Amino acid sequence: MVHALQQTHRILHRNGVLINVFDLPTPHVIEVHSTDSVEKVGWLLDKDDFDSERSALNALAQVVADRYFILENEQDFIFNIYADDLNELQEWLAIWWESAILKDRILQRLEVLIRDVGQSARIVLVLRARMIKLRAA
Amino acid sequence: MQVEARQKEADNSMAIIKDPEGNEIATLHAMVDFKNRRVLEVGCGEGRLTWRYADKAEHVTAIDPDGKAIATARANMPKQSEERVSFLESTIEDFANSFSDQRFDIAIFSWSL
Numbered sequence: 196m197v198h199a200l201q202q203t204h205r206i207l208h209r210n211g212v213l214i215n216v217f218d219l220p221t222p223h224v225i226e227v228h229s230t231d232s233v234e235k236v237g238w239l240l241d242k243d244d245f246d247s248e249r250s251a252l253n254a255l256a257q258v259v260a261d262r263y264f265i266l267e268n269e270q271d272f273i274f275n276i277y278a279d280d281l282n283e284l285q286e287w288l289a290i291w292w293e294s295a296i297l298k299d300r301i302l303q304r305l306e307v308l309i310r311d312v313g314q315s316a317r318i319v320l321v322l323r324a325r326m327i328k329l330r331a332a
Numbered sequence: 333m334q335v336e337a338r339q340k341e342a343d344n345s346m347a348i349i350k351d352p353e354g355n356e357i358a359t360l361h362a363m364v365d366f367k368n369r370r371v372l373e374v375g376c377g378e379g380r381l382t383w384r385y386a387d388k389a390e391h392v393t394a395i396d397p398d399g400k401a402i403a404t405a406r407a408n409m410p411k412q413s414e415e416r417v418s419f420l421e422s423t424i425e426d427f428a429n430s431f432s433d434q435r436f437d438i439a440i441f442s443w444s445l
Contacts, residue, residue: 196445202428203374203439212364215441216356216381251445272359277349287348324356328363 196254204263204331213264213329215255218274220245224321225301228277229312236308237301239320242294255327264329274322281305284318350380357384360440369437374424375444379405386417393436395422396444 203213222238258264278284281302288295309316351357360381366388376382376394378401386392396402399421406419420427 199374199424199445202425203372203441206372206428206432206434206436207439208435208437211435211437211439213439213441214360214364215445216360216443217441217445218443254445268363270359270363272355273353274351274356275353277352279347283347326356326359326363 196251197257200254200258201263204258207331209331211331212267213331215251215327215329217251217325217327218248219271219323219325220248220252221323223323225297225305226319226321227305227308227312228317228319230315232312234308236304237298239301240296240298242296255329259329262332265332266327267330268328269325271323271325274324276320276322278318278320280309281318284320356381360385364438366438370435372427372436372439373442374439375442376405376419377401377442379408379419381440381442382417383408383410383413386413389416389438392417393420393434394418395420395424395427397421397423 200213207213222240225236225239227234227236259266276287278287285297288297305318309318366385368390371385371389371392373382373392373394374396376396377398379394382392382394382405394405394417396405396419402419402421409417409419422430
C-alpha cells in the first residue's frame with residue numbers, strides 16, 4: 196500500500212492532490228428500512244477484524260510521515276448500501292466482501308423483519324466512511 | 333431514479349444500490365475542484381464513482397486490475413464522455429511504470445487502497 200502511494204506521488208504534479216476514499220475499520224450497522232420506520236438490526240463484522248482497512252490507514256500515515264504528502268483535509272461520511280432482500284445482500288457480500296460476517300442471530304432477525312414489514316422493506320448496510328485529502332509535497 | 337438504475341446495472345444487474353443519498357460525491361466535490369483538472373482514478377471498478385464527477389474534469393484516466401469491470405465500464409460509457417474518459421485494465425504500479433511521463437492533478441483511490 197505504501198508503494199502504491201509512492202508510485203502515485205511520482206505521477207502527480209507537484210502540489211497535486213491525492214484523495215483516498217475508504218470505510219473505517221469498525222463494525223458497520225445493519226438496518227431494515229420501510230416506508231415509515233428504521234429498525235437497527237445489528238452489526239456486520241469482519242473475519243479479519245478490518246485488518247486491510249487498518250493497513251490502509253497506516254500506509255497513509257506512513258507517506259505523510261515520510262513527507263511524500265501533507266495531510267490537508269479529512270471528512271467522515273455515511274455510505275449506505277441498499278439491498279431488496281437477504282439473498283441479494285449475501286450474494287453481494289460473497290463477491291465484494293468475502294471476510295464479512297453476518298451472524299446467525301442477525302440473519303434470523305433480518306428474515307423476521309423483512310417478512311413482517313413486507314414489500315417496502317429494504318436492508319441497509321450503513322458504512323462509516325472517510326475521505327482523506329493529501330497534497331503532494 | 334436514473335442514478336439508482338445506473339448503479340443497479342453497475343453491480344451486475346443485482347439490485348444493490350450504493351449511496352443514493354450522494355454523500356460520497358458531495359464530500360468529494362467539497363474537497364476538490366475538478367475544473368480543468370486531469371484525474372487518475374485508481375480502482376474505478378465499473379465506473380460507479382467516475383460517472384459522478386467526470387463531466388467536471390478535463391480528462392479522467394480510470395484504472396482497475398479487474399478486466400471484466402473495465403469492460404463493463406467501457407460498455408456503459410455515455411457518448412459525451414468518450415473523449416474525456418479512458419478506462420484501462422491496470423494496477424497503479426504497472427500504470428506508473430508504463431506511463432511514467434504522464435502527470436495528473438488529482439489521483440483518487442476509490443475504496444481501493
